[in-house]
Every structure is written in structure tokens, then in C-alpha cells.
Amino acid sequence: MKKRAAPAKALAAEIPDVVIQRLPLYARTLNLLAKDGVEVVSSFRLGELLGSTPAQIRKDLSYFGRFGKQGTGYNVAYLAGRVKQILGLEQEWPMALVGVGRLGQAIARYPGFAAAGFRMAALFDTDADKVGKRVEGITIRSVEEMPRALKAEGIQIAILAVPADRAQPVTDLLLEGGVRAILNYAPVSLKVPPEIVVRSIDPVLVLQSLTFYLNNHR
């Protein structure tokens, strides 16, 4: 029980990042099980569903306290609620999107974000031709307005979908506006202070690791 009593800051520091990155998958899988009326699930079954081993499942979940009862498995509803709580998914998170080009528009219109509690709250673009236009009922504003607007609207999460060469200056403006977490679609590594979290989605890098396996005939 010691872990549960620890302050949140210490919690974040002691859990390996790979575990944090797997937790949303746990949340999704547990929600699907709950929808199917499943009340109790074993680490074996969770392993099957997540493409992992029962030992890995037990180890991952042990970071957050004792959930399972030996021999009976995990209570699905309780575990789902607890993972949601740990991930901070009990609240709605407003997000800003910077870059409303082809990819940005697909992102702005993706219904999966709102369904998961992420509300697209603000759109920005560096292109003057796009400023003032509306996408999904939200008016695109200029990046110059961004720092003040982000602060005023209390937005801490941004999605970056600008070309590579604009990514760093736009990031600097996001940080000026108080953004603390960035989902980066631009194919560059962003320079940010250590307390800022950045995750990058770069399909080319993913494809390049796939070809390793094709090339090595796994």
C-alpha cells in the first residue's frame, strides 16, 4: 500500500515510461471487456488480448498497488476505473492543434479524440490564408495569438501538425503559452525543457523499423 500513499510526483518518477505508454492499451482493453459484460479477467486472458505475457501484465499493474486476488483474477470495472484515474482520464482535456493543412484537417475532424475526453478547443496556423477560416466550427487563429490564447483558455496539451521547419519556433510559442504536453507529427526532434512531455508520431520511422523485420526474415 506504500505505493498508493506516495505523492503523485514520486509516483510519476518511479514508473518506467514503457509501462506508462502501455497503460492506455490496458484502459482500452478493459473498457471493451466491461462493455462485453466481463466482470473478472485473468492476467493470462489480459496477456492474450494485449499481446503480452501474464507475468508482464502482473508486473505492469503491480506498480499501481495490488489489484488482483491470487487465483481469481482482476475485477474489470475496478481495474478500468483505477487505470483511468492513474492516467488522469477522469477529466476532459482541452487541446490546441497547430497546423491545419491536410493532416491537420484530418486530425481536427477525427471523432476519436472527443470520444476519449480530448476536446479540440483551439486551432492555429502559420499560414495567413488559413487564418479566419473555420474547421468543425472552430475559427483558425494566427500563431502569433497563440501564447495569450492558450494561457487564457488554460490549454496544456497541443498537437503539432506543421512542416518540419516550422516545428521548433511553433513549439517555443506553445511553451510560452503554458503548454506542457505535445503530440508531435512533424518529422523532427523538438528541443524542450525536461519538464515538458513530447511524444512524436512519425509513420516513416515506424515503416523503417518494419523493414528491418522484412529484411531479416523474421
Next chain:
Amino acid sequence: MKKRAAPAKALAAEIPDVVIQRLPLYARTLNLLAKDGVEVVSSFRLGELLGSTPAQIRKDLSYFGRFGKQGTGYNVAYLAGRVKQILGLEQEWPMALVGVGRLGQAIARYPGFAAAGFRMAALFDTDADKVGKRVEGITIRSVEEMPRALKAEGIQIAILAVPADRAQPVTDLLLEGGVRAILNYAPVSLKVPPEIVVRSIDPVLVLQSLTFYLNNHR
């Protein structure tokens, strides 16, 4: 030198997956250094550029043989070439895209793939209204034609951008057509045999791990 002499199959088996997933970032960073005229780079500098430690860099690269000379660092051109070779990036890879909706169109038109040696070779959709239309000069075909077309065109890599409920049946058709690597944008876990490599890009899952850090005040 033992590692270099090992057959490719053994090579793929012994390198941790997390290392493989980092290699494309090495390739990108080394290419940028080479473009900037840098001839030699230390593990310290590579660590800075990759957001990693010098020890981690040396460990990662040690899986592929001895690259660095003690005290002098890595030869950028040689290391870039070797990483490219290991990843199988010396050839062009034709790809199929299934699902030409909003996201699929952004993917079909993204110039970054071709620049990295991934050629969009075929488009498919489950929607009869889209079949026959052209995107970037490629005619969209029906998924029923997919298995035969993929075999005929020797396509081993597919990008999946269909809605969640179509993902598994489309995947089965991809495998029937001989596809061995899938980049999955649908928010579901695909069931595939162990020899097939799947990587998923799901921005919601990424956002849900970002909120952990916001919630825990890293």
C-alpha cells in the same frame, strides 16, 4: 565480429525490439549530421541529439558490431550506411494503402514516404463510391481485388486506415495477398500470425499517456 557473421534470422531474433524501434531515429539523425558536413560524432553528441545517454547509444549500436573507435567517436557516413543497411533501407519498398478517407488521403499525399524510399503503389477502399477514383495518379480499387493485386505486384507492406470495425477483415485479406508488415491506424488490436509485424499509430493512446504526466505533475 561474431554478430556480423550470424545469419540474418538470428540477428533479428537477438536484438530487442526497442532497439530496432530506435534505429530509424539514428538513421535520421546521422543523415542530418552528414548533410551538415559532420564526419565524426561522439556517443555523447549522439545522445544529446537523440535525447538519450552516451551509454545507451553505445549499447544500442553494439548489437550490430563494433562501429566506434575508443576516444575518436563514430564515422558518420559509415555508421549511417550501416544502419540503413541493417534496416533494409537500401531498396525501394512498394506499399499499399487501404482506406482512402480523410486520414487515408492525407497519408496518400504525404511526400515524406517517397523521400524515405517508400513508394505508394496501390490504393484500396471498402467503399464502392470511392473505387475507380484517383488520388495522386493512383486508381482506388476494391478490397476484393486486393489479395490478387498484392501478390501480382509483390507488395509486402500495407498501411491500414479503415474504420475500427473493418480493420480485421481487411487485415485477413492483406495477409492472403502476402503482406508481411502492417502500419495500423485503426484503433484496434489486429489478430495476426506471429511472423507478421504490426505497428499501430493511435494518437488517442499517445494522448492518454501524456495526461499521466500532466496529472502527476512531472
